[in-house]
Amino acid sequence: MFINTEFLLSNARDNSEIILIEEPENHLSHLNMHKLIDKVITAGDEKQTFIATHSNMIASRLDLKNAIFFSENRIMNLNELKIETAKFFKKAPDNNVLNFILSKKAILVEGDAEYILLNEFYNYLTGDEPYNNNVSIISCGGKTFKRYLEIAKLLNKKVVVITDNDHDYENNITKTYSDFRSDNVEIFADKDNLNHTFEVSLYKYNGSFIDSYLANASMTNGVQSYMLNNKAESAFRLLCLFTDENPDTNLEKFKIPPYIEEAIQWITG
Incomplete structure (x- = not known):
């Protein structure tokens, strides 16, 4: 060829x-x-x-x-796209920009851990798969959200961002994305600055569950510390718990962080 x-x-x-x-x-x-x-x-x-x-x-x-x-x-077409953004996607090591452009709705998440779990959260909350509702879930990294949102504005696409507040919701969420929020674009993060990242929020609402089913002897610094240092692996282990057909570890026993619930309700509304 x-x-x-x-x-x-x-x-x-x-x-x-x-x-x-x-x-x-x-x-x-x-x-x-x-x-x-x-x-x-x-x-x-x-x-x-x-x-x-x-x-x-x-x-x-x-x-x-x-x-x-x-x-x-x-x-x-995207002929009004900023030159800098077009150049960014030329050099981005791994991007899903074409998937994003051709989707009707999109959920942008910050990393692998969120991507691993979000489909299961979506399925539980809506009773359906995202693709059946024409929703794409795309992991793009927090520093690239604005690049995707620039495209969303040009195409008038409905997009929700699920991200971390990184200890400062007011500056990192409210102010940072003030120029992008619209009827078609919304940003969701935990409003409690103590819940500064996805793993901390998961543990905040599900500490007993996670300690019971995820902890092992090698986690000498505690389960939350393990989750922060092994984000993708801990998310995968949780996913396996939710899908192993054990009634004690399904999502009915787990509290999905409220900001994620709100984001899914918003994109499907």
């Missing part, structure tokens, strides 16, 4: 004015994808090039400002 595409691109430089490429991501490894993108960029300097793709990496690396997005009900 790579050799054929490279040959066609080389041949097209002399014989064609327009290059059409259909889903170049098919059958390519991650490294060969990068090589192909470099080839496409080089060819695009000389010819008008159209690429159809489902790949986040291809769509972002070739500049979101030049892309046209087709979904079930509309055609979109």
Whole structure:
């Protein structure tokens, strides 16, 4: 596939004015994808090039400002996107920007731990899977929320952010996101500054449950300390408890932090 595409691109430089490429991501490894993108960029300097793709990496690396997005009900473009944001997604090591753009609604979360558990929380609270309600759950890291929200504003997309207050709700949530909040964008975090992060909030509302079912002899500094130092692993262990068909460890026995409940109610409302 790579050799054929490279040959066609080389041949097209002399014989064609327009290059059409259909889903170049098919059958390519991650490294060969990068090589192909470099080839496409080089060819695009000389010819008008159209690429159809489902790949986040291809769509972002070739500049979101030049892309046209087709979904079930509309055609979109991001030609008003800030240059700095387009450049950011070109360089972002791992992004889900195409998934985000094509979703009808989205929940943005801060890290792996939230991503691991949120689908189960959503399912329990709504009785359905997020994808059945056209909701995408995307982990993008707290420092990149504003990049995604800039796209959300341009596309008038309904988006909720679930994040940490990092000891200062007023500055880190209220003030930081004041320019982004709207009828379609809302930010949720624990309003108690003592519950500064996801793991602390989980433990605050479920200390006895977590101590009973997650603690072991190796957690010499306590379960909460383990959770803070092993966020993804502790979230995965909780998920296994919720899904192991033990009635004593299902989500009926667990208190989902209120700010997460409110966020899910908001996005589904």
